[in-house]
Amino acid sequence: MNRRILGVLFVLTLVALAFAVADTTKPANLTASLSPGKVDLKSAGALAFGPDGILFVGDSVGGAVVELDTNDRTAGGGAGLHVDGIDAKIAAMAGVTPDQIAINDVKVNPISKKVYVSAMRGRGPDAQPMIVRVNAAGEVANVSLDDTKHASVNLTDTPDPNPGARQDPRMMTITDMAYVSGNLMVAGLSNEEWSSALRSIPVPFKSAEKGATLQIWHSSHGRYETQSPVRTFVPYNIAGQPYMLAAYTCTPLVKIPVNMLKPGEKVKGVTIADLGAGNQPLDMVPYRKEGHDYILIANSSRGLVKLRADGVASAAAIDSPTKVDGPAGIPYDKLDLKNVQQLAAFDAGHAVVLIGQPGAGPSFNPGQPRGPLTLQTIALP
Amino acid sequence: MCLAAATPPSIELEGGVFRVSGWTAPPTPPAKGWPQIFAVYAGFGSIPPMLGSYAVEKGSLVFRPAFPLAAGVRYRAVFHPPAGPDIERIFDSPLKQTTPAARVESVYPSGALLPSNLLRLYVYFSAPMTQGEAFRCLHLLDEKGKDLPGVFLPGEELWDPESKRLTMTFDPGRIKRGLTSNVAIGPPIVEGRHYTLVIDRMWPDAHGLPLVESYRRSFRGGPAQRTKPDPARWRVAAPAAGTSAALAVTFSEPMNYVLLKRMIEVVRGDRVVASSVIIDQNEARWLFTPRDPWKPGDYRLVIDSALEDLAGNSIAHAFDIDVFEQVTEHLTATKISLPFSVK
Numbered sequence: 001m002n003r004r005i006l007g008v009l010f011v012l013t014l015v016a017l018a019f020a021v022a023d024t025t026k027p028a029n030l031t032a033s034l035s036p037g038k039v040d041l042k043s044a045g046a047l048a049f050g051p052d053g054i055l056f057v058g059d060s061v062g063g064a065v066v067e068l069d070t071n072d073r074t075a076g077g078g079a080g081l082h083v084d085g086i087d088a089k090i091a092a093m094a095g096v097t098p099d100q101i102a103i104n105d106v107k108v109n110p111i112s113k114k115v116y117v118s119a120m121r122g123r124g125p126d127a128q129p130m131i132v133r134v135n136a137a138g139e140v141a142n143v144s145l146d147d148t149k150h151a152s153v154n155l156t157d158t159p160d161p162n163p164g165a166r167q168d169p170r171m172m173t174i175t176d177m178a179y180v181s182g183n184l185m186v187a188g189l190s191n192e193e194w195s196s197a198l199r200s201i202p203v204p205f206k207s208a209e210k211g212a213t214l215q216i217w218h219s220s221h222g223r224y225e226t227q228s229p230v231r232t233f234v235p236y237n238i239a240g241q242p243y244m245l246a247a248y249t250c251t252p253l254v255k256i257p258v259n260m261l262k263p264g265e266k267v268k269g270v271t272i273a274d275l276g277a278g279n280q281p282l283d284m285v286p287y288r289k290e291g292h293d294y295i296l297i298a299n300s301s302r303g304l305v306k307l308r309a310d311g312v313a314s315a316a317a318i319d320s321p322t323k324v325d326g327p328a329g330i331p332y333d334k335l336d337l338k339n340v341q342q343l344a345a346f347d348a349g350h351a352v353v354l355i356g357q358p359g360a361g362p363s364f365n366p367g368q369p370r371g372p373l374t375l376q377t378i379a380l381p
Numbered sequence: 382m383c384l385a386a387a388t389p390p391s392i393e394l395e396g397g398v399f400r401v402s403g404w405t406a407p408p409t410p411p412a413k414g415w416p417q418i419f420a421v422y423a424g425f426g427s428i429p430p431m432l433g434s435y436a437v438e439k440g441s442l443v444f445r446p447a448f449p450l451a452a453g454v455r456y457r458a459v460f461h462p463p464a465g466p467d468i469e470r471i472f473d474s475p476l477k478q479t480t481p482a483a484r485v486e487s488v489y490p491s492g493a494l495l496p497s498n499l500l501r502l503y504v505y506f507s508a509p510m511t512q513g514e515a516f517r518c519l520h521l522l523d524e525k526g527k528d529l530p531g532v533f534l535p536g537e538e539l540w541d542p543e544s545k546r547l548t549m550t551f552d553p554g555r556i557k558r559g560l561t562s563n564v565a566i567g568p569p570i571v572e573g574r575h576y577t578l579v580i581d582r583m584w585p586d587a588h589g590l591p592l593v594e595s596y597r598r599s600f601r602g603g604p605a606q607r608t609k610p611d612p613a614r615w616r617v618a619a620p621a622a623g624t625s626a627a628l629a630v631t632f633s634e635p636m637n638y639v640l641l642k643r644m645i646e647v648v649r650g651d652r653v654v655a656s657s658v659i660i661d662q663n664e665a666r667w668l669f670t671p672r673d674p675w676k677p678g679d680y681r682l683v684i685d686s687a688l689e690d691l692a693g694n695s696i697a698h699a700f701d702i703d704v705f706e707q708v709t710e711h712l713t714a715t716k717i718s719l720p721f722s723v724k
Contacts, residue, residue, distance in 0.1 A: 042542075061542050088428065089428065089429055091423065092422065092423050092424060092428035092429050092430075092431065093429050093430075093431060093432045094423070094431070094432065094447075094448050095421075095423040095431045095432075095446050095447075095448050095450060095451060095454065095456070096423060096448075096451045096454060097423075097424075097451075097453070097454060100451065102512070102513060121448055122451075123511045123512050123513060123587075124509045124510065124511055124512070124544050124586075124587030124588075125509040125542065125543050125544040125545075125587060126509075126587065128448060140429065142432050142447075168542070169541035169542070169543070169546050169639070170541075170643075171539070171540070171541055171542055173539055189537070189539060189550075190539075191539035191540065191541060191546075191548040192548070192637075192639050192640055193637075193640060193687050193689060193695070194500060194501070194689060194693040194695075194700070195687065195695065195697075228553065228557075248553075252554075252560065274560065279535060280534065280535045280536060280537070282536075300535040300536045301535055
């Protein structure tokens with residue numbers, strides 16, 4: 001091999017190295033602070049994706065949120081996903097029967113379009129967390145937590161007041177999370193006190209940084225005020241301004257300007273829709289189609305609905321219960337797809353849904369969905 | 382890679398580990414990994430193999446499942462030797478326990494008269510339970526025994542980490558004044574009406590076994606609690622110095638049981654007094670027995686302002702404030718002190 005060829009090879013190697021470095025340094029902004037090692041998750045609940053393939057996992061039992069590097073940064077696509085019996089597949093991998101698998105959340109990596117599913121193996125105190133990812137071909141793979149770059153934030157504020165007890169019975173169940181403008185927003189419900197705060201944690205996580213807590217209030221008719229926990233929410237842009245579209249536990253759907261979310265300030269959302277009695281919004285996917293804005297909402301008892309959201313920007317607060325016999329506020333259409341248990345954004349034209357059979361309870365409140373569960377993409381209506 | 386001459390290969394299960402005996406494994410896995418040669422399935426049909434790790438130990442290939450084997454599952458281990466026929470063996474995991482042992486120990490609040498805007502119920506079980514069953518197994522019946530729909534927050538069970546205490550929240554949309562649900566169908570509990578809380582025996586515990594017996598408790602709807610608990614109105618009966626008699630604090634209304642257990646302390650100087658606490662009179666009284674006899678002098682009850690009554694009204698603020706009727710007060714202090722003297 002002569003010197004010239006060696007020189008060309010050297011230059012090519014440098015170029016290749018430069019690309020390799022570029023590929024890893026781009027996401028390293030967020031992943032650089034993460035440390036490799038075994039991820040100590042006690043439960044796997046709410047999921048959220050940040051930039052660069054970062055996955056946030058809510059661990060309610062462990063009282064923590066974990067930031068994981070999925071190392072899944074190869075662009076993908078293809079909205080033809082359809083996996084029947086996803087619960088049976090996860091159960092087989094975990095060595096149990098499908099009734100022992102509880103699927104807690106479904107989210108899509110916005111880069112690779114792989115679908116991530118958090119689940120618990122077992123339904124009692126010995127239940128163990130699992131995270132799996134499903135590729136476009138429908139293949140289900142375990143996301144190993146044994147040696148993964150990660151960081152975590154412990155959300156427990158106070159030491160155990162009763163150290164003699166085996167475990168502190170207090171728990172904050174993380175009901176939803178989303179990455180908004182450099183922060184992870186975390187909504188939760190306490191199993192003891194009613195008032196619970198929305199938390200905003202700067203990303204990347206730093207171990208001592210629990211983030212600011214934001215007191216979220218709800219007002220009805222300008223007359224009654226409640227400190228009401230947010231159950232589910234989604235980042236939303238209105239006229240170029242960042243908002244949160246949130247559902248309180250007391251049902252109303254509200255819009256909250258993100259710049260109002262300041263520690264120590266009382267934050268009140270503006271109610272834009274009330275989806276009616278005996279119902280809870282489970283997941284929301286905002287999208288734009290043919291020049292109009294919509295929000296797809298999966299509900300616990302009202303099924304899948306499409307909110308016509310062109311008026312969200314200008315929507316006045318609902319200030320009187322004018323339609324007491326049904327949903328009030330922004331108009332919406334009910335869709336035919338039944339038994340949607342989880343809903344997440346897939347791409348500009350698609351969402352991914354987890355569909356099950358209604359639970360065994362009475363029709364007004366069927367409870368835990370039954371298998372077999374189907375994971376599939378749907379075209380946004 | 383060779384077959385042992387004496388005995389054909391076999392699959393064994395010992396201590397939760399699957400092992401291929403009678404076959405000398407190569408030190409490195411084949412190109413497509415060990416699962417190509419040896420895999421364990423939790424059942425039959427077209428299902429993915431179980432997660433786990435492989436190792437070659439003393440020349441034998443072993444598979445350690447990622448999760449412990451579960452009761453009541455048939456495991457199918459399949460070995461595809463490079464030469465010779467496949468070997469398959471079925472293992473039955475330990476049987477499930479069959480004797481029910483779990484029961485409902487108590488439900489709070491415990492009174493027979495509960496406010497119409499009651500916010501939460503706490504159900505204590507004697508053993509860990511299966512989660513996700515409340516909407517099938519927990520009912521609120523009216524006077525005619527009819528199951529009342531839409532009483533609780535849909536789909537929301539909150540458990541403690543041991544899966545022994547369940548928190549159920551009444552639908553806040555029906556409790557909060559002025560909301561569509563509240564106006565259309567009213568609060569879940571109506572003043573003057575009689576109700577029965579029923580927990581079915583069929584509720585499976587963590588082993589999948591039913592309860593020893595079902596649970597029933599009746600109560601009557603009372604007036605709504607709309608105001609903040611006011612510690613200034615509590616009666617504090619200080620015991621005599623030199624005794625270990627209980628300090629009795631009587632509230633002006635029943636309070637939230639689980640919060641009472643951790644939101645009140647007795648402090649002398651800057652030290653928290655060690656004690657045991659009993660809550661009685663349907664959560665309207667808090668009895669504090671010190672570990673050491675009372676010393677003469679000044680003490681303080683230190684109360685967390687997040688302490689709630691049965692309707693979610695905390696000392697800091699009411700559950701839903703009517704801003705037309707009163708100035709919205711916001712208590713900034715997170716701790717409130719009530720001094721008392723021991724003589």
